[in-house]
Amino acid sequence: MHSSKHISSLHNPLIKKVLLLKEKSRERKKTGLFVLEGMRELQIANRTNYEIDTIFYCANILNDVQNNRFLKSFNPEKLISVSNEVYKKLAYRDTTEGVLAIVKSKDHFVSSLKFSHKSPLVLIAEAPEKPGNIGALLRTADAANLDAVLIANPKTDLYNPNIIRSSVGCVFSRNIKMGSTTEIVSYLKKEGFQVYCAALSASKEYTTVDFKGPTAIVVGTENSGLSDEWLQNSTQNIIIPMEGEIDSMNVSVSAAILIFEAKRQRKLNI
Structure with missing residues (x-):
């Protein structure tokens, strides 16, 4: 799988943005973005027409062939590989599949x-x-x-x-x-x-x-x-x-x- 970028620093501005979106409701409301974690959740969001902004994946954790094939269906510009250290900082769950994404929220009026x-x-x-x-x-x-x-x-x-x-x-x-x-x-x-x-x-x-x-x-x-x-x-x-x-x-x-x-x-x- 090819991505246009790899991040290994916890001080990267994009990583700081993900952490802010994950932790602050005010930031999610202001930007109209949120953080999603997990392959099943990403597949459901994609299937139900949520706009996927950016996908972060850790190659050392993401080792399932089918999951790799699914990620390849996205524009490579949306894919960013991250190191184990960065992924562990971003991940919310104790057990995870090596995938997180920034997603655009929908209106619910x-x-x-x-x-x-x-x-x-x-x-x-x-x-x-x-x-x-x-x-x-x-x-x-x-x-x-x-x-x-x-x-x-x-x-x-x-x-x-x-x-x-x-x-x-x-x-x-x-x-x-x-x-x-x-x-x-x-x-x-x-x-x-x-x-x-x-x-x-x-x-x-x-x-x-x-x-x-x-x-x-x-x-x-x-x-x-x-x-x-x-x-x-x-x-x-x-x-x-x-x-x-x-x-x-x-x-x-x-x-x-x-x-x-x-x-x-x-x-x-x-």
């Missing part, structure tokens, strides 16, 4: 949301903060092939390396939009969605409601739940009955239970 059929099923998460939870929600959305994931009042940068890692690339493959709760509620009303909020008050068991029409399943944080604005605009609050001593589950687990009940009902309706 709610106003651009479109669906390919009349009864979409979407997941809405209000103010999720933990990157691991967001990644798990995206993996669930991918497993269920949801039509969209909407993040209301986002607290965390979508291209945070922890989200990319925990989502295993689903952050690139899913239809994700972000906006304020007010914006999203307004969109759902305009499009005629049934809004089912996971909440304790005035709730019905989740198996007793009809998820077959245009449906939004809304989950909040484990600590504070959903805001009043969601509860006031809910078609019906729903609850997962608890048989133990605690009254809550991890948000990604709760979302998965609700989503797959909706999928079950929709299969019966075919």
